[in-house]
Amino acid sequence: MNDFQKMKNAAQRKWDSLRNNKIPVIFLGTASCGRAAGATTVLDTIRTTLKKRKIKAKIVEVGCIGPCYLEPLMDIQLPGKPRVSYSNVTPKLAKLILESNLIKGNPLSKLAIGYFGDSIDGFTDGLPRFFDLPMLKPQTRVVLRNCGIIDPEEIDHYMANDGYQGLVNAFIKGPLDVIAEVEQAGLRGRGGAGFPTFRKWKICRESPGKQKYMICNADEGDPGAFMNRSLIEGDPHAVLEGLVIAAYAIGATKAYIYIRAEYPLAIARLKKAIRQMKKYGFLGANILDSGFDLDITIKEGAGAFVCGEETALIASIEGKRGMPKSRPPFPAVAGLHGMPTIINNVETLGTLPNILRKGASWYSQLGIQGNSGTKTFSLVGKIRRAGLIEVPLGMTLRKIIFDIGGGTLKPFKAVQTGGPSGGCLSGEFLDTPVNYESLAAAGSIMGSGGLIVMDEDTCIVDVARYFLDFTQRESCGKCSPCRVGTRHLVEILQRITRGEGKIEDLDKLQTLGETIKRGSLCGLGQTAPNPVLTTLKYFRSEYLMHVNEKHCEAAVCRALIEYRVVPENCTGCQLCVSVCPTEAITGPRSEVHNLDPEKCIKCRACYEICRFDAIAGDAIIIKSKRG
Amino acid sequence: MSSKILNKMLSGFEGKQEDLIPILQSIQEKFGFLSEANVKQAARFLKISENQIFGVASFYSQFRFTEPGRNSIKVCLGTACHVRGGQILSDAVGRDLEITHGQTTTDKRFDFERVACLGCCALAPVIQINDDIYSKMSVIHLRETMEKYE
Ligand SMILES: Cc1cc2nc3c(=O)[nH]c(=O)nc-3n(C[C@H](O)[C@H](O)[C@H](O)COP(=O)(O)O)c2cc1C
Ligand code: SF4
Numbered sequence A: 001m002n003d004f005q006k007m008k009n010a011a012q013r014k015w016d017s018l019r020n021n022k023i024p025v026i027f028l029g030t031a032s033c034g035r036a037a038g039a040t041t042v043l044d045t046i047r048t049t050l051k052k053r054k055i056k057a058k059i060v061e062v063g064c065i066g067p068c069y070l071e072p073l074m075d076i077q078l079p080g081k082p083r084v085s086y087s088n089v090t091p092k093l094a095k096l097i098l099e100s101n102l103i104k105g106n107p108l109s110k111l112a113i114g115y116f117g118d119s120i121d122g123f124t125d126g127l128p129r130f131f132d133l134p135m136l137k138p139q140t141r142v143v144l145r146n147c148g149i150i151d152p153e154e155i156d157h158y159m160a161n162d163g164y165q166g167l168v169n170a171f172i173k174g175p176l177d178v179i180a181e182v183e184q185a186g187l188r189g190r191g192g193a194g195f196p197t198f199r200k201w202k203i204c205r206e207s208p209g210k211q212k213y214m215i216c217n218a219d220e221g222d223p224g225a226f227m228n229r230s231l232i233e234g235d236p237h238a239v240l241e242g243l244v245i246a247a248y249a250i251g252a253t254k255a256y257i258y259i260r261a262e263y264p265l266a267i268a269r270l271k272k273a274i275r276q277m278k279k280y281g282f283l284g285a286n287i288l289d290s291g292f293d294l295d296i297t298i299k300e301g302a303g304a305f306v307c308g309e310e311t312a313l314i315a316s317i318e319g320k321r322g323m324p325k326s327r328p329p330f331p332a333v334a335g336l337h338g339m340p341t342i343i344n345n346v347e348t349l350g351t352l353p354n355i356l357r358k359g360a361s362w363y364s365q366l367g368i369q370g371n372s373g374t375k376t377f378s379l380v381g382k383i384r385r386a387g388l389i390e391v392p393l394g395m396t397l398r399k400i401i402f403d404i405g406g407g408t409l410k411p412f413k414a415v416q417t418g419g420p421s422g423g424c425l426s427g428e429f430l431d432t433p434v435n436y437e438s439l440a441a442a443g444s445i446m447g448s449g450g451l452i453v454m455d456e457d458t459c460i461v462d463v464a465r466y467f468l469d470f471t472q473r474e475s476c477g478k479c480s481p482c483r484v485g486t487r488h489l490v491e492i493l494q495r496i497t498r499g500e501g502k503i504e505d506l507d508k509l510q511t512l513g514e515t516i517k518r519g520s521l522c523g524l525g526q527t528a529p530n531p532v533l534t535t536l537k538y539f540r541s542e543y544l545m546h547v548n549e550k551h552c553e554a555a556v557c558r559a560l561i562e563y564r565v566v567p568e569n570c571t572g573c574q575l576c577v578s579v580c581p582t583e584a585i586t587g588p589r590s591e592v593h594n595l596d597p598e599k600c601i602k603c604r605a606c607y608e609i610c611r612f613d614a615i616a617g618d619a620i621i622i623k624s625k626r627g
Numbered sequence B: 001m002s003s004k005i006l007n008k009m010l011s012g013f014e015g016k017q018e019d020l021i022p023i024l025q026s027i028q029e030k031f032g033f034l035s036e037a038n039v040k041q042a043a044r045f046l047k048i049s050e051n052q053i054f055g056v057a058s059f060y061s062q063f064r065f066t067e068p069g070r071n072s073i074k075v076c077l078g079t080a081c082h083v084r085g086g087q088i089l090s091d092a093v094g095r096d097l098e099i100t101h102g103q104t105t106t107d108k109r110f111d112f113e114r115v116a117c118l119g120c121c122a123l124a125p126v127i128q129i130n131d132d133i134y135s136k137m138s139v140i141h142l143r144e145t146m147e148k149y150e
């Protein structure tokens, strides 16, 4: 442990030199989301600008700090000045900001969105603190505390921020006290079901077996959720430290990370972090002289949603088809290669170092009774401020969607929680506090933390069809209620969205849904009908409108919509003509255009390109095929 | 030729059942798809039948059995992308390339797949071409984006 203190001091010096910088430091968010928003070209511009202007500066690539809708995010910290953040940075803007800041000493505060640390008069004039921005202020960052702050590829940055202190504390306590601490903290698994973490650990620890295994479930198969990706990309050591703590608690000397192949950056960062851990003695034999040994192997998933289910995941690691098995025996008793195995979610693991570092009583004060701590969510869909957030459990949906997310552009319609296993909740649930029990009582689930917000432009029946189509394709096919039943549900839903639904279909959806839930072996089938059942319950009128009037109010169901030109708005600019793939739109320049519905394939190109709302929004008319 | 490269690759594995999926992944990484010859060689190495390998490989959506194109285009059909128009993009790609997902154009310029989520949901809708991810995509920008790839 002496060595630990030495390493920590060295790390602290490195971190301090960054904070008390002698040369400018430029921070750039280059997580996958930042890259998708264009951060790599911004990075190139930063490099060439520095070179051309012969400016000495340090570039630090950080993970995603949360407000993805503002990406790319670039921060500049001049010597003796606070770190100032700029959003939606294009290469051109980056050049302007750099030259102004680094050459003219003018922070261009008008373009900035916030600053970190202490305000300095005349420099951060009128700027808010970054963490006081409306999206950030209501949040509590525990798991995400380092994301966007430190360089995820620098183990020293992590250590300087109390990294691996939790592991040291765990070794001092011993495995049984670690389990007790996690019990007192009240931590429940963040992968979906919310099972008390200590309980399965205890079972595993007490189960006989000469080899025990610890597995990190980084499959994140839930479409529309990216919390786990962001955490791994932004702070890989936090997850790895948690993995070592968990392995130590249950007595496993071999650990796996099962991660989806669609996350190449996360995989690369894990690999790099593992190499750093070995070098620092946090992995391998006799970790920090504790007498505890651990090896970690990364297993890339091969694209099957069902492999997120524990027994399927184990089969997949063993090199088989990822088919779930009936339980008991639970993996904690007989898992990988028949040995006691614990599978924990990325966020569960990322929480552990914090609990071991700051103590169970600190953690259990966050959140509410029975649902302690914080939860990360990916807040996406038709929301103004989309991104990654972390809030204490018990916060209401309204606070999350409206205060943090800034609400919707068009009127709010629904929020989908829990991914394909969850449900759609209507506006009357907005004051529901978000916790495992209250969401379940509303017919949905917490799940892994995807929150997909929908406004009036979203068709609920289409969303239900979407989810069923997904689960139907992802069903492993082992049980017939799941395999055949979901296919049947999809067919009915497809009919309804085509305007060919009958009123009896609604009852069929209901009874079939209930049968599938009862008759399926694993969580996939047991929850697959939830999106249908909740929408039938809370949005019945929308189903009825599709069935009785062949009407899709949201103008989503293709068979029920038609595009047309709004003559009052059309300037005859011919833009739509140029994009229409079927020559459905014609008309001489400068005159109102004509759209031939017979030729139109409803590709939406004209709608997207028109600058005059002449084929826009309310201009989509719904052709009622009555009778 | 390819069998030599594969032999070298295989020698990095122990030959346990657990190695099967990682072996298939490295074959696909190297050769772009799982050819019959390569599967045969892997079967010999792992001492299991080719059918067993195909049985496992076909379960996972990652594996392909036909030659990919020079460029790969993936359209995200995750939930966030779906509510923001992913299906419309997917249709547009199919129409432009005159193939459906899972296929490769005859000139081998593109193969086209649909994926469940690329993890950039806040910037939906998202498509990926080779290693580049494009966010807030629209049918309008699709063609010019695809034109960057020969
Ligand atoms: C079909 C299906 C998919 C799942 N996908 C995931 C996943 O992607 N990530 C995850 O952590 N848990 C997933 N789970 C839940 C896991 O099986 C398991 O409960 C969880 O990883 C346990 O970790 P925790 O106790 O830390 O929550 C899935 C479950 C089912 C039934
Ligand atoms: S419920 Fe569905 S996914 Fe789960 S084991 Fe049965 S068939 Fe497979």
Ligand code: SF4
Binding pocket: A563, A576, A579, A580, A581, A582, A583, A584, A585, A595, A599, A600, A601, A602, A603, A604, A605, A606, A607
């Ligand atoms: S929706 Fe597409 S096909 Fe129809 S008119 Fe517009 S551009 Fe043409």
Ligand code: FES
Binding pocket: A223, A224, A225, B076, B077, B078, B079, B080, B081, B082, B116, B117, B118, B119, B120, B121, B124, B125, B126
């Ligand atoms: S839903 Fe498309 S990137 Fe996640």
